[in-house]
Amino acid sequence: MSEVMPTSRGSEYDYSSMTGSRTMERFIGALFVVSLLATIGLGVTFWLGGQPQIEGALLFIALLGIGVGVVAWGKYLTPHGPFVQEREELKSSDLDREAFYKSLERGTKILGRRSFLGKMLGVSLGAFGLLQLFPFLRSLGPVPGKSLYVTDWHKGVQLVKVDGSPVTVNDLEVGGVMTVFPDGFVGNAVDQVVLVRPANYNLVTRPGRESWGPQGYLAFSKVCTHAGCPVGLYQELTQQLLCPCHQSLFDVLTGATPVFGPAPRPLPQLPIYVDSDGVLRSQSGFNEPIGPGFWERGNE
Amino acid sequence: MNKRVEKTTDWLDERLGIAKGARSSLNKIFPDHWSFMLGEIALYSFIVLLFTGVFLSLFYIPSSQQIIYHGSYAPLRGQSVSEAYASTLHISFSVRAGLVMRQMHHWAANIFIAAIVVHLCRVFFTGSFRKPREINWIIGSILLILAIVNGFIGYSLPDDLISGTGIRIAFSILESIPLVGSYLAFFLFGGNYPGTSIIPRFYTIHVLLIPALIVALLAAHLGIMYHQKHTQYPAPKRTNKNVVGTVLWPTYALEAGGFFFITAAVIAALGGLVQINPIWLYGPYVPYKVSYAVQPDWYMGWLDGALRLMPSWEIVGFGHMIPNAFFPAVLLPGLTFTALSLWPFIEKKITKDDQVHNICDRPRDNPWRTSLGVGILTFYIVLFFASSTDVLANTFNTSLNLVLWTFRILLVALPPVAGYVTYMLTKETEGLDDAGLRRAPVIITRSKDGEYSSVVVDEEPPLHSRTRFEPQEVPEEKEYRRVARGDDNERELVGASEPSVGGDNGGVHHEGIEPHRSGGSGIFRVPRSVAGGGGPFGGRDSRRQRRRNTQE
Structure with missing residues (x-):
């Protein structure tokens, strides 16, 4: 073969023996050798038990040597034309149609x-x-039915801590906060409740909730009414609960009403009372579905 | 020809008849431009994803079963974690090269989607989606959606605290869909959140369902591109009816094949040296725990930002509710991807353009599309940055309120501004075929007396360096046609093939510019100011003149 084709530099070379490309040839050869050495190094690394950073670096060198070498081979040691080709019309002839x-x-x-x-x-x-x-x-899966409306909170259920022990009236300092569950359902996603103690008197968050916050204890569903994240941050100074996912802010004293961010509804409040042993219990379940909205609700 | 190659070819050809098609494939021409490599990056990172993914699937256990961790990561020993989480820790700490493979997989996914998005922008801004490429645009849009969905699902599989929170948000988003939302959520999760089905189901979707769809659509995407032949940028000798570039065998094959290794090398370096998603620091998923700075992977950022910026509205009436999350997380992406995939038809409605376009638009030559695109892109970029309102408020020690409202205002205000500025810029440079390219250098000298003089250096400027030469047919192709036609007079054949590349067949794109470029009298491009256009952007008349010249 001794076709004469122009290279990228435009001058005409006999492409079976391109002159002036010895240096490039050596450079590419060296790259392949470097790659080979890195591959051997990689084998040794694996053999010895592996180490992430060394593996990454050697993989990089081995692959890059091949990659740059091959691209350089194509770019500098093969004809670049430019070549031209006609585009045949895509559509078929009228006869074919x-x-x-x-x-x-x-x-x-x-x-x-x-x-x-x-x-x-x-x-x-x-x-x-x-x-x-x-x-x-x-x-x-099962159809939703009523399952989005119910939790495991019922009348008289003990509030327990994450470790399963009951919450007593002395467990929180004023200004304290803790996550609680109904007895027997520790860790259950829909049942999580955040218990805060903003003051040491009976707090009324909203009309009709006079007895819901005994001795300053307030309990709210911990599932954000926006997108369901746990409302995990309590700012003691402002007495607000913050959801770290999308920064909805709930004002505890007014019944966890949203004051900032995308959350559209207050966190449902769990009515609680202190029994004769000083243990916190729920008066009943929530009076509305917890968590984010869905199509079927909206008639409360 | 090598005897063994010949024997193999004969064997195959007698059974499959491959020689004819393979010949034309070897001689296929691919236009050369850096921006045509963006799609290649996506393809190559997908291949890396397949390799590393198969490796990971050998060790990962898709199960939400809670076990006590006894593995090699001491700080978590004795904790209750899911099998999925424990097996991901096992891959990271105990499987040889496991961490590198896991991190490469994660990096490759991020690069895959990034390359798709940038490739999409290239295709959009150059108008390469126009007839006859609308089908490939739609396939590409679907590929983007699949890539994002699979990225999110893969990110969720380790079942760590941050990704678990992401799954919880996904449940809420599904739940927010009117009419069928709670049913969809229950069917996908096998009941109320969290259940134990979602991890194994996500696994099947992640390693089987979506990859199979991606492979099939990718094959169609490439096959159609190959069949229709690639677009090319406007330049002398390039017409709507030809392809000018490098030949597949050996040049393009080497360059594209080598580029795969370079892409893989970069992913390997990131995988080995740059930590990503250290799930052992986040801890296992526990439904009542949550972490500060809960940011998803970058391609979910715009959705997260939209969820944050949405005002606290909810529609309640007739005993039903359209929840807040529906608008930013269902309606917005729904509209986005519908409009995106149908864009070629929307544009055709406006422009009434039904011509075949094989020459790309330069973005500046289509001010309306370019500025509209920049405006829309700005909207999504603002949403993306809005996904870190909490981090920004903390970093700049300012209130969340201020940051949130700043973003809400920027979201409305910035897109029109960006669009307008782009429109003015494109109007200014419209039709300049060499805007942004280097002009011929001018040497300014100061004489001993303090007199200045300037000389235009007599050297050809590097304008389209490869297209300065007459494009020619691939020699073997020429030979083949000569024999096929039974035509022995090669001289005549060369003459006959020239009109298709030369200047006189009317279809030539840049006809009018040519004398300008290589200059009748051997004078090369001179600086525009010297050419007497008036000001750095050149005279309006000469620009309009050129604009007319570039029109097909």
Whole structure:
């Protein structure tokens, strides 16, 4: 082969023996050798037990040596033209299209004579497809039913700490905060409640909630009404609860009403009381669904 | 030709008839431009994802089963964690090269989606989605959606504290869809949040369902691109009816193949040297715990930002509710991806342009599309930065309130401003075929008497250095056609093929500019100010003249 093709530099070279490219050839060869050495090093590293940083660095060198070498080979030691090629028109000739229509029509006509069969087939296939949908969806999970409305909080349930021990009236200093669960359901996502003690008197957050906050203890669902994150931060100074996900801010003293950010509704408040042993218990469950909104609610 | 190659080819050709098609493939021309490598980066990082992903799947256990951790990471020993979390720790600390593979996988995913987005911007701003490439634009849009969804799901699999919070938010977002939301959420999660089904289900979706879809669509994307032939930027000798560039075998094959290794090398360096997602520091997912600075991976940032900036509205009525999260997290991405995938048709509605376009627009040559694109992009960039309102407020020691309202205002105000500025800039440079390229150097000398004089250096400026030369057919292709036509007179053939690349077939794109460029009298491009246009941007008349010249 001794075709004469221009290189990227534009002057014409006999591309079977490009002159002036010895240096580049040596450079590329050296890159491949470096890559080879890195690969051997990688093998040794693996053999000895591996070390992330060394592995990453050697992988980098091994791959980069090959990559840069091959690209340089293509870029500097092969003809770059520029070459030209015509674009054939994408669309078929009118004759071909005509022939296609004819073939299509031939089959359609034959099928069309039995249009009743076609309709029946459609109905059968459709019904079959639809029916598959039901067991498939039904197997995936239960329908929501009432489960978004209920938690494990009921009348008289003990408030327990994360370790399962009951919460007594002396457990929180004024200004303190803790996460509590209904007895027997520690760690349950929907049941998490944040217990705060902003003051040492009976706090009324909102009208109708006169008895909900005994001895300054207030309990709110910890699931954010925006997107369901745990409302995990309590700012003692401002007596506000902050959700770290999207920065919704809830004012504890007014019943955890949202004062900032995207949360649209207050955190539901759990009515609690102190029993004769000084243990905190719930008066009842929440009077509304906890957490973010969904289509079916909205009639409270 | 090597005997063994010939034998293999014969064997295959007698069974599959490959020689003819393979010949034209080897001689295929690919236009050369750095911006055409963006899609390649996406493709190559996807290949890295497949390799590293297969490795990880050999050790990862997709289970929410709670176990007591006894592995090699001492600070977590004795803690109750899920099997998924424990196996991810095992990969990170006890599997040889496990951490590198895990981090490479994560980095590759981030790069994959970033490359898709930048590639999409390139295609958008150069108008490469126009006829006949609308189908590939739609496929590309779907690929972007799949990549983002699979990225999010993969990020969730380790079941650490931060990703677990992300899954909780995902449940709430599903729940917020009108009519079917709670059902969708319950069907995906196998019941109320959190349940124990989501990790194994996410795993199947992540390693089987979506990758299979991506592979299929990627094959279609590349196949269509190959069949339709790549677009090219406007330049002399490039027309709507030809392709000018380098030949596949060997040049393009070497350059593209080598580029795969370079992409993989960069991902390997990041995977080995730059820590990403250290889940052992976050701890296992516990539903009632949460961490400060809960930011998702970068490609979810715009959604997280939208969730944060949304005012606290909720629509309640007729016994039903459209929750707050629906607007930023369902409606916004829904509209975004619908408008994105249908953009070629939207633009066609406006421009009524039904021509085949194989020559890219330069962004500055289409001020309306470019400024609109910049405006829209600005909107999403603001949303992206809004996903770190808490970090910004902390870093700059200012109130969250101030940061939030700043972003709300920026979200509305910045896109029109960015669009307007872009419009003015593109109007200013519209039609200048060499804007941004180096002019011929001017040497200014000061004589002994303090007199200044300037000389235009008599040296050809590096304008489209490769296209200064007459493009020619690939020699073997020329030979093939000669034999196929039974035409022995090569001289005549060369003559016959020239009009398609030369100057007189009307389809030539830059016809009018040519004399300007290589100059009738051997005078090369002179600085525009010297050419007497009036001011650094050149005279309006000469620009309009050129604009007319570049129109197809």
